[in-house]
Amino acid sequence: MDRNEVETVLASVKVDTMADRITLFQIGPEGLLWTRFADGVQEPVFPFWTEIGTGVAGLAALRGTVVVCGPSSDESSPIAPIRDEMTGYETHDLLAVPVFNQEGVLLGVIECINRRSGTFSETDSDLVRPHLEALRQLLLVEDDRWKDQVKRALPSARLYLRLRPKLDWQQGALMQEVSPFSYDKKFSGFRDCAKEAKFLLDVISRWRPDGRRILDLACGTGGHSVELALLGFDVTGIDLDLRQITAAEHKAEQGGLDIRFLQADMCAFSLAEEFDLVFNFFYGMQNVLLAREQQDRCLACIRSALTQRGLLVLDFLNEKANLHQFPPDVDHMIDDGMKSGLRIRSRSRILNDQFKVLEMHFQSFSQPELEVTERYPLRRMYLSDAQKLIEEAGFRVLEVAGDFALGAAFDPEFSPRMIFTAEKI
Numbered sequence: 001m002d003r004n005e006v007e008t009v010l011a012s013v014k015v016d017t018m019a020d021r022i023t024l025f026q027i028g029p030e031g032l033l034w035t036r037f038a039d040g041v042q043e044p045v046f047p048f049w050t051e052i053g054t055g056v057a058g059l060a061a062l063r064g065t066v067v068v069c070g071p072s073s074d075e076s077s078p079i080a081p082i083r084d085e086m087t088g089y090e091t092h093d094l095l096a097v098p099v100f101n102q103e104g105v106l107l108g109v110i111e112c113i114n115r116r117s118g119t120f121s122e123t124d125s126d127l128v129r130p131h132l133e134a135l136r137q138l139l140l141v142e143d144d145r146w147k148d149q150v151k152r153a154l155p156s157a158r159l160y161l162r163l164r165p166k167l168d169w170q171q172g173a174l175m176q177e178v179s180p181f182s183y184d185k186k187f188s189g190f191r192d193c194a195k196e197a198k199f200l201l202d203v204i205s206r207w208r209p210d211g212r213r214i215l216d217l218a219c220g221t222g223g224h225s226v227e228l229a230l231l232g233f234d235v236t237g238i239d240l241d242l243r244q245i246t247a248a249e250h251k252a253e254q255g256g257l258d259i260r261f262l263q264a265d266m267c268a269f270s271l272a273e274e275f276d277l278v279f280n281f282f283y284g285m286q287n288v289l290l291a292r293e294q295q296d297r298c299l300a301c302i303r304s305a306l307t308q309r310g311l312l313v314l315d316f317l318n319e320k321a322n323l324h325q326f327p328p329d330v331d332h333m334i335d336d337g338m339k340s341g342l343r344i345r346s347r348s349r350i351l352n353d354q355f356k357v358l359e360m361h362f363q364s365f366s367q368p369e370l371e372v373t374e375r376y377p378l379r380r381m382y383l384s385d386a387q388k389l390i391e392e393a394g395f396r397v398l399e400v401a402g403d404f405a406l407g408a409a410f411d412p413e414f415s416p417r418m419i420f421t422a423e424k425i
């Protein structure tokens with residue numbers, strides 16, 4: 001497709017949708033949605049980007065559905081004000097439509113800005129539909145000039161990721177989808193903190209028997225910290241979300257336990273104390289930290305918080321096994337709700353070879369009208385990706401377990417998790 005053809009495709013989308021402007025985003029480096037085309041925007045602003053789950057295009061990517069935002073829609077998510085400041089262009093309403101390839105993998109998002117008459121509504125996505133094939137083709141065409149532009153913009157994107165810790169992951173990265181259920185209620189069936197603490201006890205007894213000081217990274221509501229304190233360890237927990245910290249403190253207080261909980265960003269912390277073991281459970285390295293840049297920074301902080309030959313324990317979802325145990329684009333019943341009181345269904349959607357979205361639907365068994373769907377973007381990681389990440393950060397891998405059951409060997413095809421134990425070198 002040459003430049004003229006590209007211009008023709010985009011111009012006809014604009015005319016047919018009655019948009020004043022259009023922006024075409026493509027999923028690219030660091031899992032960001034990069035502008036492949038944005039009319040009215042020149043370098044140095046172009047290319048700009050948004051995160052999966054942030055802004056209207058990011059929301060369409062995360063949900064995999066059409067998103068409308070503007071005065072007439074229910075969506076109160078922000079219309080990226082920074083971009084308006086930079087370009088001096090005022091945005092009133094937006095329509096974002098995800099563009100998938102034939103296999104249903106997300107390629108990008110087309111965003112129509114400011115309807116020239118009235119405001120956008122969901123039915124306007126019908127106006128985009130006839131152009132989807134052409135947009136798909138356009139996104140599949142390699143463009144070296146665009147790649148160079150993205151490369152140049154990458155350092156500032158990384159700086160942004162570094163400076164802005166993500167706080168909004170908790171509502172499935174989403175603003176309005178406030179859950180009627182507490183964190184502990186939603187995830188009680190997914191965790192067994194006592195068992196997971198015993199797993200750490202086993203690790204520490206075998207590899208660093210004199211180790212006592214443990215750091216629970218992104219500790220959430222403190223379930224693991226409490227169990228470890230009960231086992232006699234000296235525990236510190238950090239989390240970015242003050243609400244989680246408050247819940248954790250309450251738990252410790254009720255158990256009469258002395259645990260330090262601090263609000264800190266796992267990608268930018270430095271504590272006065274040193275630790276014999278630092279751990280992160282429940283896939284934080286993949287769903288809290290999506291960009292490789294963030295993962296590297298987190299590992300650098302961990303490394304400096306550890307004593308000499310201190311231990312690192314990281315819990316990853318085993319992508320290989322997950323793909324065939326829970327095939328994408330199909331609903332899986334995770335909990336029928338009989339015992340736990342919450343019916344839980346999950347479904348995943350592959351965004352590209354690096355990212356997927358895990359969609360969880362929670363519904364109260366006794367009050368079915370109480371329900372919420374949360375979506376978590378996740379960095380897809382295979383054994384070799386996790387190993388490389390850890391080794392490149394200055395650690396030696398000691399062992400990989402496939403589960404928290406003691407002695408669970410890792411089976412690449414069937415183990416649900418990849419729990420790495422590594423030591424600082």
Ligand SMILES: C[S@@+](CC[C@H](N)C(=O)[O-])C[C@H]1O[C@@H](n2cnc3c(N)ncnc32)[C@H](O)[C@@H]1O
Binds near residue numbers: 166219223264280288
């Ligand atoms: C999936 S929960 C896991 C909590 C806990 N580790 C568990 O297993 O239950 C992820 C936690 O990461 C926290 N979080 C998100 N971004 C963070 C960041 N940049 N630094 C520290 N904590 C963060 C969230 O507030 C949340 O409590």
